[in-house]
Amino acid sequence: MDLDALRSRRRGEWDRLDELSRSRDLSGADVDELVVRYRAASADLSDIKTSAGRTQLGDSLSVTIARARHRLTGAGENVARQIPRFFALQLPAALYRLRWTTLVIALATIGIAALSALWISADPALIATLGSKAQLQQYAENDFTDYYEPGAAFAGQVWTNNAWIAAQCVMFGVTGIFPVYVIMSNAINLGVAGAVMLAFDRGDVLILSLLPHGLLELTSIFVAAAAGLHVFWAWVVPGRRTRGESLASAGRALATTVIGLILSLALSGLVEGFVTGQSWPPAVKITIGALALAIFLVYMLVVGRWATRRGETGDLTEYEAGTPTLYAG
Incomplete structure (x- = not known):
């Protein structure tokens, strides 16, 4: 797999996923888009790990996906x-x-x-x-x-x-x-x-x-x-x-x-x-x-x-x- 080509082709989608996951207010359409882009990015990460193992690109994408997952499943509350x-x-x-x-x-x-x-x-x-x-x-x-x-x-x-x-x-x-x-x-x-x-x-x-x-x-x-x-x-x-x-x-x-x-x-x-x-x-x-x-x-x-x-x-x-x-x- 050509990681540079994949990064160039998917960068806009990953950046949009990161933007949505950082947003404080999401509309219904935004949530739908977040879910779609989260699934697509997860598939990309799976391909990266399968083809190239652990890479810097994969680690960076993992952080973005983790943030999106956290946004979807709800932020943790302060125990205190x-x-x-x-x-x-x-x-x-x-x-x-x-x-x-x-x-x-x-x-x-x-x-x-x-x-x-x-x-x-x-x-x-x-x-x-x-x-x-x-x-x-x-x-x-x-x-x-x-x-x-x-x-x-x-x-x-x-x-x-x-x-x-x-x-x-x-x-x-x-x-x-x-x-x-x-x-x-x-x-x-x-x-x-x-x-x-x-x-x-x-x-x-x-x-x-x-x-x-x-x-x-x-x-x-x-x-x-x-x-x-x-x-x-x-x-x-x-x-x-x-x-x-x-x-x-x-x-x-x-x-x-x-x-x-x-x-x-x-x-x-x-x-x-x-x-x-x-x-x-x-x-x-x-x-x-x-x-x-x-x-x-x-x-x-x-x-x-x-x-x-x-x-x-x-x-x-x-x-x-x-x-x-x-x-x-």
């Missing part, structure tokens, strides 16, 4: 500029979608825990199966409250444990079984602990110890279970989309939700690590816990509703998820 949009729109919208499922899970958990606690505490034979009287008394009068030791190490341990529970709900949510298992297991464990405390007339200690951090902590776990079940439902009932498209969309929204859960569990861990174990008046500790929950609920329900009305779904944008769509502008 995406952060405000993520927290103002995407994350609250993703959480808002889970509101009713979260409520159902919360009511079911509280109901199962309460019934388990009342049923077991009312039957001495069932209480006896949990351990000796001395062991249970030690747990009710000392171990339960001694668990909440103020400090950063404890807060970090709590955060890690709760994040792991939430992660399991997320990772295995597509099964539809694991989130239910986690919620049932936590509800029954809470009921058993409540039964022991009630059996030794320490029900008030149970409530006052759980409320400061438990309000937000349990809500976060409920949201994690709800997110996992939504992925399962998207797989089972994809609607008008293909099963793969429905599952991919739900999975991307779930990835958004995970970030919110990491932050909310971090906040509940701070409350549990630095507030629950303090010798402050119960009203002060519960008020702090209620305030932490209120912040989360306002973000989820109020900000989430506003974001949803603006068309957000919690899914990633085309830039973040990747898209083959060509557009002009």
